[in-house]
Amino acid sequence: DTAVSQTPKYLVTQMGNDKSIKCEQNLGHDTMYWYKQDSKKFLKIMFSYNNKELIINETVPNRFSPKSPDKAHLNLHINSLELGDSAVYFCASRQGQGTSYTFGSGTRLTVV
Amino acid sequence: AQSVTQLDSQVPVFEEAPVELRCNYSSSVSVYLFWYVQYPNQGLQLLLKYLSGSTLVESINGFEAEFNKSQTSFHLRKPSVHISDTAEYFCAVTSNSGGSNYKLTFGKGTLLTVNP
Numbered sequence: 001d002t003a004v005s006q007t008p009k010y011l012v013t014q015m016g017n018d019k020s021i022k023c024e025q026n027l028g029h030d031t032m033y034w035y036k037q038d039s040k041k042f043l044k045i046m047f048s049y050n051n052k053e054l055i056i057n058e059t060v061p062n063r064f065s066p067k068s069p070d071k072a073h074l075n076l077h078i079n080s081l082e083l084g085d086s087a088v089y090f091c092a093s094r095q096g097q098g099t100s101y102t103f104g105s106g107t108r109l110t111v112v
Numbered sequence: 113a114q115s116v117t118q119l120d121s122q123v124p125v126f127e128e129a130p131v132e133l134r135c136n137y138s139s140s141v142s143v144y145l146f147w148y149v150q151y152p153n154q155g156l157q158l159l160l161k162y163l164s165g166s167t168l169v170e171s172i173n174g175f176e177a178e179f180n181k182s183q184t185s186f187h188l189r190k191p192s193v194h195i196s197d198t199a200e201y202f203c204a205v206t207s208n209s210g211g212s213n214y215k216l217t218f219g220k221g222t223l224l225t226v227n228p
Contacts, residue, residue, distance in 0.1 A: 033215070043221075101156075
């Protein structure tokens, strides 16, 4: 049973399209995150939710809109995709004080 | 705010040689420290972490890291590497008081390549 699952694993789309990436965790964690890994492998936080409430929004363009229908899900919707959005997007969840994250396996988004 | 510097972007070594991957951090508050490993085309896996207590922490596959508060470092070491250790290694830091919801700040990664 996958603890943090993301779908799809790969996503190829054209510029200007709107797409969504879904994330689900079955660990019962209260906090979920989206991280972006760029072409140089640099990882940076995008959003953090705690019990469906947005906690962190790190200077991400407003074309990116996270949605958390319940604490087990955190989806990422991206409008008007641009070439620079091409990256690997990782979902993660966490429970407790600074304890380890559990990361999903990533979604590789390619915008052409 | 925190930052992490991984001094080497690439470290090539021969099999069975020792290796050290360097990590320095900057923070105005006390921190938790982590090393994550990313194998090619895979997600991030926790390798080891320092939360409190003993400054030397070990992983199940032979890696260890030592927290040095005075030098603000958390270097990763392994006395004898295997080809299967070839991967990208990321050092990460977070505030230990819950600041910024325990968001992780990552270094830029070190690619460890183990050659036969």
